[in-house]
Amino acid sequence: MGLSDAARLVVPVLSATGGSARSTVAHLLADELATAADTVVFDLAPRLASPWPAWISGTQAGGLAALPPDRPQGRLDIRGAVAERQASGGAWGVLTDGREWNAAPLTLPDQPAAWYQLAAAGGWQALIADTAHPMAHDVLESRCSGSPSVTRAWCDLPFAVPVLCAQATAAGMQALQQAVMVLHAEGLPLQRTVVVLAATADGRLPAVVRAAATMLSARAAAVVHLPHDPDIRANGLQAQPARIRARTRQAARELATAVLTAACQSFGDPLPDAPQPAPLSAVAVPAV
Template sequence: MMVPVLAATGGSARSSTAALLACGLAERGETVLVDLARRWVSPWPMWVDAATSEPGGIADVPPSQPVTTRQVRDAAVTVQAGPAPWQVLTDRQAWQAPPLDVPEDAAAWHQLVAVGGWQCAVVDTHWAVGEDLALAAHRAGPSVTQRWTGLPCVVPVWCATATGPGVDRLMAALAAAEEAGLPVQDSVVALTHTADGRLPAPVRAACALLADRVARLVEVPFLPRLRSHGPLPTEELGKKGAAAAEDISSAVLGTARDRYGSPLPNAAIPDPV
């Protein structure tokens, strides 16, 4: 199962939502978190390096040549956040190293995950969905978002902060996605609280509208240590974080079963090269 974590803009709690998803899904099966962002803007290299000295990194996957399951697995770093371990594929090179020449095509990443043999891949994306869809509308070919949401056995998760501006951008992005024919009705929305207490009135109104447009809506509680320190090690999650991981992963699994049946179909097997 592929779970691309999407957002209308930066600062939407995308990486922390992806971390909670990986924590929760790892209890159900072997899970990898795929970090698509460049290392200069991604929190994952820092989070992983702070938690383990284990070697590994996406740079260890040989480019433009056949790879084995062992090579892909060795490039992923095993971390412990939540009851079960999971793995992270991210760029852990030194800051001065040249940028990696990684594929942009979602199908290439899907095949890499299949070669690695994971049952679930949580994909921490980096682009602004609204901009991506708008650009695609004025050029030939599908958008990046459309390629990811068109993969086999996929459940998109849309993130936003539980604020007036956050839900405004989310609603605009979802409207653009519906216009482009993306499976919004088979998606999960995760709204992250930015403080303790009741949701603002505009956010409550947006939740009422979203209930009929998406498969499931999950509220993620205010978890300041997760946002500032990341999910590693385990104690950074706390009881609220563990409950949030359970809620959002259950929403994703429930949506997948509604769409694809239960049990879920077997993962695709890449063609030999």
């Protein structure tokens, strides 16, 4: 299942807490989506809290610092800022802040529409956003204060399929179930949300995890179990592709298939063309 050249899929990878394998899921999903679409991962975490900058160390990519917000950017400029990774099904890119640790923090936009616009200008078909905000807290804070919700803004983007990550533990399930209740209360699109449960060890999943997966399968588009992988656990994003277990790759393929299926079932099969910016109306310039 591939995307047409004019289609654009948005996959915000979300979690209610840290340590939910969010970046690993984004990485594995990009490996698989690259076979179906021109794919990029945008790293939205602060530089010193993100695993991505270390991953692009030594590459020639300029990263986010090469895209100053006060200067127009062409497609070649945007593509040149992205580091490339070779996967078995094709290459994909990652845009992160790869500068030294002591560089001054960049001022990055909070609104998902800005990142969507950047992906559109770069010409990518699939945007995977490795988000950093605590999703459930963000939605609840928005509900209580009336301020805009970043989570809702991601879900409202054209052709967005959220991926919600959690550890396959009792604590992880508690955080996940609270997050799902918040999403449901706010009317966010659970029916096109894919849930990923990341195992922390080999062996049979705890009963509480199996029960939660059964409950979630009736509400979410799909529930995918990501098995424990020693090389990923030890090396994170630096894990060698050849050493990643076959069952991990199978889970990543199931995840990519679930995302594409949810998109087509929600928006149409094949996925419609991405919306184009409306042309600016002509402005009359008075004669001097």
